[in-house]
Amino acid sequence: MDKSIAERYREIEDRKNAAAVRSGRAPEDVVLMAVTKTHSADEINQAVSAGATDIGENRVQEMLEKYDKVSPVRWHLIGHLQTNKVKSIIDKVVMIHSVESIRLAREIDKRAGNAGKVMDILIEINSAMEETKSGIAAEDLRALTEEITSECSNVRIRGIMCIPPMAAEPEDARPYFREARMMFEEMKTWDLPAERFCPDTLSMGMSGDFEVAIEEGSTIVRVGSSIFGPRNYR
Secondary structure, eight states, X not given: OOOOHHHHHHHHHHHHHHHHHHTTSOGGGSEEEEEOTTOOHHHHHHHHHTTOOEEXXXXXXXXXXXXXXXXXXXXXXXXXXXXXXXXXXXXXXEEEEEXXXXXXXXXXXXXXXXXXXXXXXXXXXXXXXOTTSOOBOGGGHHHHHHHHHHHOTTEEEEEEEEOOOOOSSGGGGHHHHHHHHHHHHHHTTOOOOTTXXXXXXXXXXXXXXXXXXHHTTOSEEEEOHHHHOSOOOO
């Protein structure tokens, strides 16, 4: 018999914790985010009952449809975000992982200001500059970071998010994770206003490679299919 969502969540959590210890950190230093694209509020609640505290959604509309049906959790927007959708989620998410332009950052800043809050964001890196993926080139990270911190008083940059190319083996992703970690460590040395710049988050690793990502320094792993099963595209 197939395992339940709760059982799978706990198994992934155990593997996440073991990888954290292998990397010289405490289990609580790495957040397991359950990624719920195409999965129902009922399925999300099963994961929450097993201990899930952080939920990642790719699409704004899906989040809005599920938001009131899910037990209290920390919502993250991890997919491509259009500027005209920012206002719909600004009061619902704790972090936006997919910022790739000053234009989007300005809109987040404006909407966060209207909501009386400071929004935590990550800058998305396109590790291999794949045309099918969003994100900026590594060499543009500092310029965009400085632009955002100088212009956006209601936004706080917390670090970076990266998605390596699809690979046959988890180890194939390691060089990309290692490069992202080096960028993250360099980012920590930049002298920027502390109220707008607090680089403590490296979001990388998914179902197929999250343990390698943790070994290379990830602080948030984004796991969907290993918890919920294959996506149910309707």
